[in-house]
Amino acid sequence: MLAFALRRLFAALPTLFVLLTLAFFMMRAAPGGPFDSERSLPPQIEAALRSEYQLDAPLWRQYLNYVEAVxxxxxxxxxxxxxxxxxxxxxxGLPVSLALGVCALLLALLVGGAIGVLAARRPGSVLDHLLMNLALLGVSVPNYVVAPLLILLFAIVLGCLPAGGWRHRDYADMVLPVVALALPQIAYIARLLRASLIDALAMPYLRTARAKGLPEHLLIFRHALRPALLPVISHLGPATAGLMTGSVVVEQIFGIPGLGRYFVQAALNRDYTLVLGVVLLYGALILAFNFVVDLLYGALDPRLRRT
Known part of the structure; x- marks a missing residue:
């Protein structure tokens, strides 16, 4: 298991280096610069700023300096x-995004998992069609539509939850953003778990167990759920990284001072170092969670440890 983990870890490091390189040169290739404004700076001041931030050096030198600093x-x-x-x-910004992401992930796993199991127990039934149509709606409707609708319903019409903002230790501020973040993941998890659980329940050894009278709940939770979780775990790698680093749309709409808002402002202002820092963090989290997914895969299916 240790050799399997080390192989996966060392394979991730070149990916992170390539991501850093591509992000660096793409940011420099974008039009505009960090000190462009409607009112032009005097040439002496602009030259001094560029010198201060080492932007007057050749591009290859800037790249090497940045890699060395990182x-x-x-x-x-x-x-x-x-x-x-x-x-x-x-x-x-990261603790705020982490708080939202963890809550959204837990909500998505609980609700999406429950919906997937309910739908898989009676495939083709009215309940199955209803739940999967709702899941399809959750996949299809983007966050920038869901979030304003939640604000309209719960903050304006019902007046039971705040429309936005972030007050310290006021958990009411988290409800609508967490729901808006979790809804697409609930839909994805429900659909993935339903499909994989139906396939798992159709396996010969499980049909035999059912024929021998094993109760349905034991059949699902003791035997079928473990192999059925593999596609869900695979999806959770990048999905968890996205939730943990914050949704740009959701944080903008609800006025939350998380990492997503910093990223948007940095991109608009050509704040090279801040954009690169967030991209690097996001890439590292994706690789880290995919590494965890690989370990879970190895734990759930020992045959994968040899690959």
Whole structure:
């Protein structure tokens, strides 16, 4: 198992390096710069700023300097948030996004898993069609439609929940953003689990167990659910990273000071270092969660450890 884990870990490192390289050069290729504004700066001041942030160096030199800094754990200063390092901004926004992401993930697993099991127990029934049509709706409707509808219903019409904002330890502020983040994942998990559970229940040894009188709940939760979880776990790798780092749309709509809002503002302002820092963090989280998924795959199906 250790050799399997090390192979997966070492395979992820080149991917992270390629991601850093592509993000660096794509940001530099985009039109505009971090100090462009409606009112042009005097040439002396602009030259001084470019020198301060090493933007006057050749592109290859900027790249090497940035890679060296990252290897030493320094993501550089923010170009737009004066006096702040990128690591400080990420440290400020990441806990908020993590809180939303963890709650949304737990809600998606509980509700989506329950819907998937209910639908798989009676495939083709009225309940199955109803639940899967609702799941299809959840997959099809994007966050930027769902979030305003939730605000309209629960904040404006019913007046039972706040429309946005983020107050410390006020859990009511989390309800609507968490639901908006979780709804698409509920739909995906429900559909994936239903399909894989139906396939698992059709396996010969489970049909034999059912014929011998094994109760349905034991058949599902003791025998069928373990192999049926493999597609769901595979989906949860990138999905978890996306939830943990915050949804750009949801955080913008609800006015939440998470990592997603920093990313949007940094992209609009051409804040190179902040965009690269968030992209690097997001890529590292995707690789980390995919690594965890690989370990879970190896635990659930020992045959995969040899690949």
């Amino acid at each position: 290897l030493h754990g320094d993501l550089g200063p923010s170009f737009q948030y004066e006096g702040y390092r990128v690591s400080e901004l990420i440290a400020a």
